[in-house]
Amino acid sequence: MSSAFLKNETADAPVVIPARAPLPPGVTNYVTPRGLARLREELIELETEHAHLQASEVLDENERSRQMALLNGRIANLNQRISSAKVVDSHPQDEVRFGATVVLKTKTGKSPGTERRFTIVGVDEADASQGLIAFTAPIARAIQGKRVGDVVSLRTVQGEEILEITAIGYEME
Structure with missing residues (x-):
């Protein structure tokens, strides 16, 4: 059995420090x-x-x-x-940038008409269950620089989805 499954570790076993959310090499x-x-x-x-x-x-x-x-x-x-x-202190803009809260409407795919709302944040702040998506995520990269009304294509496990940007907002902190 792997030592990962053993509750009692030996005193000389190496200490494994949990990794933080990954940040791709060379990415700010x-x-x-x-x-x-x-x-x-x-x-x-x-x-x-x-x-x-x-x-x-x-x-x-x-x-x-x-x-x-x-x-x-x-x-x-x-x-x-x-x-x-x-x-990055986001200022209201008319296009999707870091810090934007975006609403997307699914045009094609598994569930057309479905709306999704999320905010683009840093990798340490990301929590998909809270609607916080890392700027390195494929969906965030696909919509960067887009405006309300723009349509983007996103490859998912279920196939290609066509999404329309219906709203962009920036919270003032």
Whole structure:
């Protein structure tokens, strides 16, 4: 059985630090002002957890060392992501850009007439279940620079979809 399925890890097992959302090589780490604030909040939470772990007397030394290594790695990854962040403060425009909230209407495909609404954000802020799509996502790349009334084609697992942009908005932060 793979060691990934074992609950009890040995003291000498390497610490695996979970990866952040991938950012393709050479792509600028664009973030919204809200996205950068969330990254900084996450950093504060990790640093607080780190301080509590240092003061904890409940864990044995091996377990504390493993957890400290994990937290140190996560903090380092987050610091790197924050330092590479380029804030894009979106201003209302008549075309789709980073930070835009877009409404698309499906013209052809599996469910014609269906409307989808999402906001184009940075990779760390992306959460499809909340309508936040990374600027690196295929659908975001397909509509960048388009205007209300423009039609775009998008290849999906179900086949090609034709989508019309019906609204573009920019939240003021």
